[in-house]
Amino acid sequence: MTERKVKWGILGTASIGKRSVIPGIQESSRNTVRAVASRSLENAQAFADELGIPTAYGSYEELLKDPDIDAVYIPLPNHLHKEWTLKAAKAGKHILCEKPIALDETEAAEMIDTCQQENVLLAEAYMYRHQKRYEDIKKRMADGEIGEIRALRGVFTFEGSQNTSNIRFTKEWGGGSIYDVGCYPISAARFLLDEEPSAVTTHAFFSPEHGNVDMMAAGLMEFSNGVALSFDCGMWAEFRNEMEILGTKGRIVMKAAYLGDQSYDLIQNGKVTHVEDENINPYASQADDFATAILDEKPLKFSSQDIINNIRAVKGALTSAENQERVIFN
Numbered sequence: 001m002t003e004r005k006v007k008w009g010i011l012g013t014a015s016i017g018k019r020s021v022i023p024g025i026q027e028s029s030r031n032t033v034r035a036v037a038s039r040s041l042e043n044a045q046a047f048a049d050e051l052g053i054p055t056a057y058g059s060y061e062e063l064l065k066d067p068d069i070d071a072v073y074i075p076l077p078n079h080l081h082k083e084w085t086l087k088a089a090k091a092g093k094h095i096l097c098e099k100p101i102a103l104d105e106t107e108a109a110e111m112i113d114t115c116q117q118e119n120v121l122l123a124e125a126y127m128y129r130h131q132k133r134y135e136d137i138k139k140r141m142a143d144g145e146i147g148e149i150r151a152l153r154g155v156f157t158f159e160g161s162q163n164t165s166n167i168r169f170t171k172e173w174g175g176g177s178i179y180d181v182g183c184y185p186i187s188a189a190r191f192l193l194d195e196e197p198s199a200v201t202t203h204a205f206f207s208p209e210h211g212n213v214d215m216m217a218a219g220l221m222e223f224s225n226g227v228a229l230s231f232d233c234g235m236w237a238e239f240r241n242e243m244e245i246l247g248t249k250g251r252i253v254m255k256a257a258y259l260g261d262q263s264y265d266l267i268q269n270g271k272v273t274h275v276e277d278e279n280i281n282p283y284a285s286q287a288d289d290f291a292t293a294i295l296d297e298k299p300l301k302f303s304s305q306d307i308i309n310n311i312r313a314v315k316g317a318l319t320s321a322e323n324q325e326r327v328i329f330n
Contacts, residue, residue, distance in 0.1 A: 006291040009063045010036040013047040014075035024283020030291035037063035064091040078174025082107045089118040105312045112304045128258045130285035133277040146247030152229040153244040154185025157237040169210040176213035178318045182233030189229040197221045199328045204321035
């Protein structure tokens with residue numbers, strides 16, 4: 001008997017879908033991609049032909065009406081996440097939505113409430129959290145291998161300043177580096193520490209050449225027991241994506257924390273142990289974890305409350321930079 005698979009539709013032809021998410025779904029064991037939609041049928045068909053997707057639609061609405069589709073992936077610009085999540089939920093589709101899932105926690109709460117009312121699942125596409133190494137690292141932290149945790153440092157920057165028409169440079173659409181890449185070290189710190197921050201202070205460079213979005217930002221996010229995440233993020237800088245966890249007896253360093261190979265260094269008393277975790281495609285793991293929740297009726301790996309807590313922290317970091325003030329989370 002052939003195991004049932006989740007049948008996916010893709011809302012949009014964004015590069016992240018083409019480059020990473022769709023190949024990951026296709027590689028996964030419990031999923032299949034059946035359709036893609038664009039606002040142009042010609043674009044959708046060309047995209048479908050290139051990726052071997054059976055059906056193309058010339059509108060998102062048409063795809064949502066397809067009774068053969070179980071779940072949709074939404075890689076649309078940030079300001080459209082809420083609109084199309086609500087429409088997909090009301091069409092009875094489960095939803096994997098790109099990060100950040102919403103522009104603020106009020107939007108996120110409405111999206112979650114609607115999905116619960118329609119009895120569909122909603123997940124946020126932080127693929128790195130589905131890597132095995134993060135669970136391994138969390139266990140090492142819990143077991144005291146690097147002693148008491150003192151601090152975390154996370155960075156994610158890239159050079160993308162030349163294309164000034166990039167949607168990331170439209171403030172009203174949820175543009176800027178904090179929403180685009182700063183959300184990674186923020187979410188990773190919350191995940192690794194298993195707690196929520198109490199406050200954040202962020203300083204940013206807002207570029208008039210790029211819609212006055214934050215092209216570079218640096219911040220301090222406060223957690224309990226004097227622990228803090230120091231982070232920086234940017235879209236006009238050399239590429240880096242790193243995370244360091246500092247303890248009293250050692251530290252753990254991921255030189256490719258979100259993108260790239262899934263190794264890390266465990267450093268104790270100056271001795272470096274390089275740990276090579278299996279490089280399983282995190283986009284495939286993300287899809288299979290989502291499929292397990294749908295097909296086996298198991299809880300999602302990350303809760304609805306996690307979605308709200310994360311966007312609260314990310315939005316707080318941006319608000320701090322905009323208002324030049326320390327933001328305290330209640």
